[in-house]
Amino acid sequence: MAVTEQPRGPRLGSWLYDKLFHNYVWRSVFRSGYPDTPRNQMLAIATNVFLHLHPTRLHKTHVKITHTYCLGGITFFFFLALTVTGVMLMFYYVPGVDRAYSDIAALETNVRFGMLMRNLHRWMAHGMVITVFLHMMRVFYTGAYKPPREFNWVVGVILLVLTLLLSFTGYLLPWDQLAIWAVTVGTNMIGSAPLLGGETRYFLIGGFEVGDAALIRFYTLHVIGLPLLAAIFMAVHFWRVRRDGGLARPL
Amino acid sequence: MAVDAQAVARGDVAARPRREREQELLVWPDLVFIEFIAAVVFTVTFFVLSVALNAPLLNRANLNITPNPSKAPWYFMNLQELLLHMHPALAGVIVPTIALLLLAALPYLDRKAEGQGVYFGTPNAVKITLFSAAFAAVFTAGLILYDQGRHVNVVTNIAQHVDKDWEWPTVLAPFQNVRAIQTGWEWEIPVPEGVQVGSGEHDGELNWPQDFEHVPMPFNGTSGPDWMQWDKPDFLPGWMQALYWYDLNLNLPAFVVELLIPVALMVGLPAALLYLLRRLGWLYGVHDAAIALFTGFISVYVVLTIIGAGFRGAGQDLVLPWDVPRID
Numbered sequence: 001m002a003v004t005e006q007p008r009g010p011r012l013g014s015w016l017y018d019k020l021f022h023n024y025v026w027r028s029v030f031r032s033g034y035p036d037t038p039r040n041q042m043l044a045i046a047t048n049v050f051l052h053l054h055p056t057r058l059h060k061t062h063v064k065i066t067h068t069y070c071l072g073g074i075t076f077f078f079f080l081a082l083t084v085t086g087v088m089l090m091f092y093y094v095p096g097v098d099r100a101y102s103d104i105a106a107l108e109t110n111v112r113f114g115m116l117m118r119n120l121h122r123w124m125a126h127g128m129v130i131t132v133f134l135h136m137m138r139v140f141y142t143g144a145y146k147p148p149r150e151f152n153w154v155v156g157v158i159l160l161v162l163t164l165l166l167s168f169t170g171y172l173l174p175w176d177q178l179a180i181w182a183v184t185v186g187t188n189m190i191g192s193a194p195l196l197g198g199e200t201r202y203f204l205i206g207g208f209e210v211g212d213a214a215l216i217r218f219y220t221l222h223v224i225g226l227p228l229l230a231a232i233f234m235a236v237h238f239w240r241v242r243r244d245g246g247l248a249r250p251l
Numbered sequence: 252m253a254v255d256a257q258a259v260a261r262g263d264v265a266a267r268p269r270r271e272r273e274q275e276l277l278v279w280p281d282l283v284f285i286e287f288i289a290a291v292v293f294t295v296t297f298f299v300l301s302v303a304l305n306a307p308l309l310n311r312a313n314l315n316i317t318p319n320p321s322k323a324p325w326y327f328m329n330l331q332e333l334l335l336h337m338h339p340a341l342a343g344v345i346v347p348t349i350a351l352l353l354l355a356a357l358p359y360l361d362r363k364a365e366g367q368g369v370y371f372g373t374p375n376a377v378k379i380t381l382f383s384a385a386f387a388a389v390f391t392a393g394l395i396l397y398d399q400g401r402h403v404n405v406v407t408n409i410a411q412h413v414d415k416d417w418e419w420p421t422v423l424a425p426f427q428n429v430r431a432i433q434t435g436w437e438w439e440i441p442v443p444e445g446v447q448v449g450s451g452e453h454d455g456e457l458n459w460p461q462d463f464e465h466v467p468m469p470f471n472g473t474s475g476p477d478w479m480q481w482d483k484p485d486f487l488p489g490w491m492q493a494l495y496w497y498d499l500n501l502n503l504p505a506f507v508v509e510l511l512i513p514v515a516l517m518v519g520l521p522a523a524l525l526y527l528l529r530r531l532g533w534l535y536g537v538h539d540a541a542i543a544l545f546t547g548f549i550s551v552y553v554v555l556t557i558i559g560a561g562f563r564g565a566g567q568d569l570v571l572p573w574d575v576p577r578i579d
Contacts, residue, residue: 035279059276074293105308119306146364154358176307177316182321182322185322185327
């Protein structure tokens with residue numbers, strides 16, 4: 001094809017573009033320009049620390065919304081957004097029986113956007129439990145637990161348990177009647193185990209009833225222990241999706 | 252179309268042509284774009300929800316004031332519902348543990364690779380799913396209503412229209428609810444003269460339930476002839492004494508009500524579901540069985556959660572959702 005377009009002289013727009021994206025600092029951050037060839041687009045995925053858990057290509061049926069309903073991805077968004085809102089809540093919250101409740105009450109009235117952050121954190125926590133379940137159902141009904149993805153299903157079950165534990169440990173932190181009695185009911189169930197039930201319950205809540213020790217234990221598990229574990233298993237989960245050949249396809 | 256690998260090896264069926272590159276998309280930009288849009292929609296949705304709806308905050312925690320009803324978080328309310336119907340160790344620990352282990356073991360039980368990548372990958376999958384969901388939901392709700400004695404209320408109401416003084420007949424006493432086998436049922440069998448039953452005194456007959464509440468277990472160190480008796484293991488630490496097979500007596504009526512019947516139902520009903528699907532001619536192979544059992548599990552989970560969360564009022568009584576007291 002003949003070249004029809006004549007080379008144009010410098011204009012303000014391209015001058016600005018050049019100054020913004022072709023300078024020394026920008027190039028030190030983003031080593032290449034916008035990926036607009038298939039090779040560069042694959043490299044953009046494979047060489048980016050945040051994107052490299054993706055495969056570089058995927059089957060065209062897999063981008064149909066009804067194939068996955070984005071449920072696994074949405075669950076991951078929940079985790080990220082819960083981390084962000086959770087960190088914000090941590091600035092205003094002290095996990096002690098004397099302070100916890102008044103901190104939450106103050107968060108709702110005295111802190112700008114405090115109520116919004118708490119609402120987001122709570123509704124997203126419920127949402128995450130729901131989407132984890134729906135994601136599990138989607139994977140099951142598409143037979144995606146079948147070979148070679150057996151182990152990733154097991155990792156998924158572990159993540160389901162971690163999600164429930166994350167939600168349950170967070171439930172206690174507002175230190176209101178809903179929190180303490182839900183956790184009392186929940187830990188009493190554990191206490192009824194046929195072997196070492198009472199001991200397990202004592203170990204979990206650090207006493208015979210839900211108090212200061214239980215609050216600090218649940219808080220520590222909620223803000224660092226369980227999220228770390230969940231992040232590790234999530235990394236394995238996503239990596240295995242890619243290593244096992246992307247989403248399941250009919251044989 | 253799914254192609255059986257062994258059939259391909261035998262040469263019966265042509266192997267599927269290798270997938271073509273034109274069937275594939277690049278993750279950048281196609282998938283990354285979808286993920287970005289999903290993230291934006293998600294963020295906006297939850298900001299709108301959180302502006303509109305405030306998270307609950309009740310009164311400050313107080314262990315001296317027990318709200319009635321006290322409820323676990325909603326995703327554990329199914330277990331709390333189970334607690335009302337069976338032994339707490341079974342409901343709170345054993346059933347969820349076994350359920351999770353079975354869930355994790357699923358891909359090692361259903362190993363055939365066929366039927367993946369599409370929704371409901373076997374010919375009868377949709378029928379099996381709908382049937383199993385309905386089967387599990389109906390039986391779960393039915394059993395809860397039975398254990399609450401709702402059939403007694405219904406029958407009594409109807410019968411009292413005919414005969415004002417009608418009462419639930421004594422002969423049906425054990426069928427008021429499951430617990431009635433232990434608490435509402437009495438019978439005795441005469442014991443012949445000279446036959447010693449157990450070690451204690453008896454009045455010439457065995458009475459249900461009281462004479463069955465301390466059935467000594469074999470070799471428990473306290474019953475039987477002298478050589479079968481030994482001392483309490485005082486040398487062991489306390490928690491190990493609890494594990495030691497010593498002085499164990501079975502409360503048979505409680506065992507039947509809290510363990511035997513629940514376990515029989517939890518094993519028997521899934522088995523009955525599979526048998527029924529087989530007889531209907533819908534069930535072929537392990538994948539179909541997995542669909543039936545997984546669907547049943549989800550259905551039971553949902554029904555128990557809804558009943559536990561929405562239909563349990565003060566004292567864990569079965570009430571309509573608008574009669575569940577609000578706690579503060």
